[in-house]
Amino acid sequence: MKKTWNPGTMLSPLPPALITSGDMNTPNVMTAAWTGIICSDPVITYVSIRPSRYTHELISKTKEFVINVPTWKIASAVDTVGVKTGRNFNKFTSTGLTVEPSSKISTPQIKECPISMECKVLEIRNFGTHDMFLAEVISVNVDEEFIDANGALDLEKAGLLAYAHGFYYTLGRKIGKFGFSVEKKNKILEISSQKFSKENSIKKFQKNNKEETFVENGVEVIVKKNKFTQKKSSEKPTFFPKKEHKKFASKENKKTSYSETSYKKKSDGSFKKKPYLKKEK
Numbered sequence: 001m002k003k004t005w006n007p008g009t010m011l012s013p014l015p016p017a018l019i020t021s022g023d024m025n026t027p028n029v030m031t032a033a034w035t036g037i038i039c040s041d042p043v044i045t046y047v048s049i050r051p052s053r054y055t056h057e058l059i060s061k062t063k064e065f066v067i068n069v070p071t072w073k074i075a076s077a078v079d080t081v082g083v084k085t086g087r088n089f090n091k092f093t094s095t096g097l098t099v100e101p102s103s104k105i106s107t108p109q110i111k112e113c114p115i116s117m118e119c120k121v122l123e124i125r126n127f128g129t130h131d132m133f134l135a136e137v138i139s140v141n142v143d144e145e146f147i148d149a150n151g152a153l154d155l156e157k158a159g160l161l162a163y164a165h166g167f168y169y170t171l172g173r174k175i176g177k178f179g180f181s182v183e184k185k186n187k188i189l190e191i192s193s194q195k196f197s198k199e200n201s202i203k204k205f206q207k208n209n210k211e212e213t214f215v216e217n218g219v220e221v222i223v224k225k226n227k228f229t230q231k232k233s234s235e236k237p238t239f240f241p242k243k244e245h246k247k248f249a250s251k252e253n254k255k256t257s258y259s260e261t262s263y264k265k266k267s268d269g270s271f272k273k274k275p276y277l278k279k280e281k
């Protein structure tokens with residue numbers, strides 16, 4: 001059963017986006033989780049910012065900003081620029097984040113983020129604690145590293161960062177694509193459960209019989225050998241191998257049992273077992 005609470009900002013997970021403002025000479029960056037997409041065509045977005053933020057002042061002047069999508073690798077920087085103001089503090093030298101020019105606006109983008117969306121403000125609306133900067137996305141810059149051979153965006157290895165109720169998270173495993181629930185259901189579910197099941201990872205590891213290192217959602221995973229019990233190569237198999245078994249029951253064996261014994265019929269009709277004597281050649 002659910003309990004009913006007072007209204008709260010419980011929607012999650014959210015991207016803890018890095019909002020750049022200003023220009024290449026005087027750039028600023030702050031973290032904002034209150035951001036999202038409003039419309040697909042034209043692409044309309046928003047970011048809600050408290051009037052006390054330095055970023056609010058800068059965007060109100062220039063009417064443009066960039067939404068940069070961060071990865072787990074820069075989680076610490078994401079947090080720092082979300083608790084320090086850039087009014088009298090250089091957030092770039094302290095975090096190692098770097099700016100580079102955008103394609104269509106003067107506000108720079110963050111180099112370390114795989115996606116940067118250049119935005120032009122359409123409207124500023126106050127709702128209470130925050131002002132919503134409603135904006136049109138006029139250009140999107142994507143790190144070439146995440147564009148596959150077909151020209152499609154493949155962000156699985158980027159390791160995008162998520163924010164939920166005061167905590168940062170890496171993304172979990174990919175479990176399906178848009179519309180997967182209605183197309184060739186069984187096959188896709190079977191493949192995804194096979195591909196991502198723990199048993200499958202163990203099987204893969206046992207097959208390789210070595211330590212395994214792979215990258216999953218940008219996170220390096222090391223599977224240690226001693227985590228799973230393995231049969232030592234000196235241990236004997238629990239059942240007789242098929243080939244050996246056949247050999248055991250072959251002609252050779254039959255020949256042995258018939259050639260060593262002979263029977264002599266007695267007068268009462270019964271048989272007497274007697275040792276077989278090899279004929280001299």
Ligand SMILES: Cc1cc2nc3c(=O)[nH]c(=O)nc-3n(C[C@H](O)[C@H](O)[C@H](O)COP(=O)(O)O)c2cc1C
Binds near residue numbers: 048050052053082084
């Ligand atoms: C994860 C996270 C999410 C945040 N989301 C918002 C937000 O959506 N809107 C906002 O006004 N401040 C938000 N903040 C706080 C600002 O990032 C913070 O006040 C920042 O220091 C403002 O920097 P500035 O004064 O240089 O603009 C968030 C902080 C963190 C750590």
